[in-house]
């Protein structure tokens with residue numbers, strides 16, 4: 001069994017890592033960290049995991065988390081990951097980092113969007129962006145994976161076949177995205193206090209959200225030329241789920257069915273991407289708790305626009321599920337190990 005540590009185990013993505021890893025056939029979790037909940041048991045912090053773990057949360061220190069564990073997931077807020085990840089890598093551990101600290105390849109872009117200088121530029125260059133459907137071969141040999149953000153995951157998977165098949169006419173792509181409140185993490189704040197968020201819906205950080213450079217970095221890499229997006233995220237009063245509605249300008253004059261076939265070919269053999277048939281729209285409900293990205297495609301011929309709707313569970317395919325998928329690839333396990341579960345319905 002692979003011995004694994006989850007750093008930042010008391011948060012939402014940490015809890016999802018523990019939930020999924022509890023049934024993973026090749027993994028044993030040996031260490032879990034939290035600052036505020038140190039000394040408490042996993043079951044006290046996550047009652048849904050009662051009976052699955054006999055572990056006590058302990059404060060983060062490289063020695064503690066690194067001693068027994070061969071593989072480490074870091075699920076910390078951005079800005080706090082660089083130092084511990086660097087220590088773990090130095091100790092020869094394999095790491096999947098769920099924060100944004102190693103996603104942007106250009107340290108100046110990191111500084112511009114995150115407001116601080118990147119503290120380990122060498123390690124940044126060695127990190128591999130861990131979206132398996134795009135970068136699987138690079139992930140295989142990596143020691144450090146930058147796990148993708150939730151909005152980028154749904155958006156990039158939604159757009160990629162259009163870029164690869166040169167159906168985008170080069171004009172600006174618009175991404176209108178909605179996320180459930182768990183996307184903001186477990187720490188309480190006024191904006192996601194129940195009376196403030198329930199029955200409300202609002203855009204936030206239109207055109208300035210930190211996932212913009214991440215989305216553009218990957219799409220530009222796939223296209224081989226600069227792709228720009230107009231990205232507007234919204235907060236919706238649900239616990240989990242994320243929907244990206246993507247408008248891609250096109251000169252394509254064929255049929256919608258042909259584009260759907262291109263998507264099916266593009267994702268043929270991908271275990272976690274489900275391309276829907278014509279006329280069907282994905283719903284966040286259908287991927288709840290699961291590692292799937294469901295994609296629906298419509299061609300709006302009148303406006304010269306391909307409209308893509310892409311849904312994920314932000315905590316699973318948007319975080320913990322992809323992180324475990326990355327671990328499976330890095331370790332040479334079957335990629336679906338521990339992950340092939342249908343979503344909860346309703």
Ligand SMILES: NC(=O)c1ccc[n+]([C@@H]2O[C@H](COP(=O)([O-])OP(=O)(O)OC[C@H]3O[C@@H](n4cnc5c(N)ncnc54)[C@H](OP(=O)(O)O)[C@@H]3O)[C@@H](O)[C@H]2O)c1
Pocket residue numbers: 007008009010011012013014033034035036037060075076077078080098099100148149150182183184185186187314315318319
């Ligand atoms: N939520 C999502 O949908 C989502 C999706 C994709 C990626 N992510 C990214 O994944 C990371 C974790 O997100 P989350 O939603 O799980 O956040 P969260 O619920 O706020 O959990 C954060 C975790 O980090 C720990 N922590 C916070 N500050 C720390 C510090 N200075 N030193 C050590 N531990 C510290 C917390 O422990 P204590 O508070 O118990 O001390 C907690 O275990 C973030 O970088 C986030 O951007 C989140």
